[in-house]
Amino acid sequence: MSLAAETSTLAPPAPARGWPRKRVAGHVLVGLWLLAGIGLLAFLVNSWDGELFRQYAPAYLYGLGTTMTLVAISIAIGALLSLPIAYGRMSKNRILSAFAYAYVQFFRGTPLLAQTFLIYYGLGTFRPELQAIGLWGFFREAWYCAILAFSLNTAAYQAEILRGAIESVPRGQWEGAASLGLHDLQILRQVILPQALVVALRPYGNEIILMIKGSAIVAIITVPDLMGQTRLAYARTFDFQTYIWAALLYLSTVELLRHGVDWIERRITRHLER
Amino acid sequence: MGSVSTLLSWGAEGWLDDIAFGVLVTVGLAVATLPVGLVAGFFVALAKQSDEPSMRLAGNVYTTIFRGLPELLTLFLVYFGVQIALQNTIRLFHPDATIAVNSFVSGIVALGAVFSSYASEVFLSAFRAVPRGQYEGGLSIGLSNAQTMRLVVLPQLIRIALPGLGNQWMVLLKDTALVSAIGLGDLLRQSYIAARVTQEAFLFYGLAILIYLGLAIVSSFFIRTVERSVGPSTR
Structure with missing residues (x-):
């Protein structure tokens, strides 16, 4: 009798997989989701209206395009604005860091909807003054106001992401690079940022997702994004499937993005896996 | 239109009483949603950390849906969807009944669903910590599963989850x-009305933003006090 055979007889048998209570409950819950999904599908098939689809499908795609454009522009402007703010947050200068702190607290502590209202409706109070300096054309348009509000808002969040990522890189990396004779900007660009951005990738992805979801509120100030087109379609038809289609579009966009970020993260952290 | 002090006075002339009522609605809605979201989030987290795959699947579907939908859309889906569903159900019995869903309750349901899906992730990572x-220790001294959860795990869990839950708050x-978009008279909606009537948009939206900021500052102070009272949450 070999040792291997003996140990194999000593190994405990696999636990029997019966139907304990939580397994039953789990299957019931999954069954409920399935039922809800089938019900939704049945509702969509049942209320399918070719005319409605032909009329509103282009509007929905156009709305989705508007949403994506708004988010892309705001994220890009916000990224630029976030650089000085993140610098201010990490600065040893009291005044600079207090100012950056106040900016971040203000935009992260208040609702995006209220900020958008303040810019779009609120600045209308100063119409004569704005007309005098030729800026009224900008603040009259809901689209520009939305971009301004979203850029300022996401700049605050992105500054915090950037600061967190840079501060997550150990001090020794700065010191090591400095001892090699690199100057500050070189250290930041060639040593710190490559490590920080790996950390920042997931928060940045989340921020883009939050922006896509948050951008639905621009429908309230009459920007025809996906939500705006949906509200228009619902107001004209009183057909609830208009909202279901919007939900499916938003959900698939967000899921696509989330899996995209996951994939990128897996690829750029391959060297860290063991 | 009167001066700023008249506009911001209490009573029929000014708007301060209306704004104060809006603050009450805003805070009331958030406070009413919190327990709903916390309990739902805890059970979803319980499902997601289960060793039973079907349980995990059910929990993950919940999170995926309510974290993927825009909050505003969730609100509309609940507000209009529940209304239509109830209407159709009731029409089976009373053909000419109409029903209106309370926007406050819709707000609790929708915001509770969103809150719980995020809170479940916070609870889940706390469970793993x-x-x-x-x-095993709890079971080995003779506690039941429920007792182990309530007396041993939960006190540690809350301490770990508190900072994350504070963010979600x-x-x-x-x-x-x-909820101002579905006509509930919260702080933003009251400011909107005041701004429309008085044409002093900047004043009232500015005031609203400052009040929101004040609420956030008070909350963060309160959260820090609670965190200190349950002990250090280092790891």
Whole structure:
């Protein structure tokens, strides 16, 4: 009798997989989701209206395009604005860091909807003054106001992401690079940022997702994004499937993005896996 | 239109009483949503950390849906969807009945769903931070499963989850502004009305933003006090 055979007889048998209570409950819950999904599908098939689809499908795609454009522009402007703010947050200068702190607290502590209202409706109070300096054309348009509000808002969040990522890189990396004779900007660009951005990738992805979801509120100030087109379609038809289609579009966009970020993260952290 | 001090006075002339009522609605909605979201989030987290795959699947579907939908859309889906569903059900019995869903309750349901899906992630990571030995220790001194959860795991869990839940509370407080879109008279809606009537948009939206900021500051102070009272949350 070999040792291997003996140990194999000593190994405990696999636990029997019966139907304990939580397994039953789990299957019931999954069954409920399935039922809800089938019900939704049945509702969509049942209320399918070719005319409605032909009329509103282009509007929905156009709305989705508007949403994506708004988010892309705001994220890009916000990224630029976030650089000085993140610098201010990490600065040893009291005044600079207090100012950056106040900016971040203000935009992260208040609702995006209220900020958008303040810019779009609120600045209308100063119409004569704005007309005098030729800026009224900008603040009259809901689209520009939305971009301004979203850029300022996401700049605050992105500054915090950037600061967190840079501060997550150990001090020794700065010191090591400095001892090699690199100057500050070189250290930041060639040593710190490559490590920080790996950390920042997931928060940045989340921020883009939050922006896509948050951008639905621009429908309230009459920007025809996906939500705006949906509200228009619902107001004209009183057909609830208009909202279901919007939900499916938003959900698939967000899921696509989330899996995209996951994939990128897996690829750029391959060297860290063991 | 009167001066700023008249506009911001209490009573029929000014708008301060209306704004104060809006603050009450905003805070009331957030406070009413919190327990709903916390309990739902805890059970979803319980499902997601289960060793039963079907349980995990059911929990993950919930999170995926309510984290993927825009909060405003969730609100509309609940507000209009529940209304239509109830209407159709009731029409089976009373053909000419009409029904209106309370926007406050819709707000609680929608914001509670969003809050719970995020809170479940916070709870889940807290569950993972409580070592297995704590469960085994609890069982080995003769506690039942439920007792182990309530007496041994939960006190540690709350301490670990508190900072994350505090963040979610801040998000919830800001998300309440969305209910103004379904006509509930919260802080933002009252400011909107005041701004429309008086044409002093900047004054009232500025005031609203400052009040939101004040609420956030008070909350963060309160959260820090609670955190200190349950002990250090280092790891």
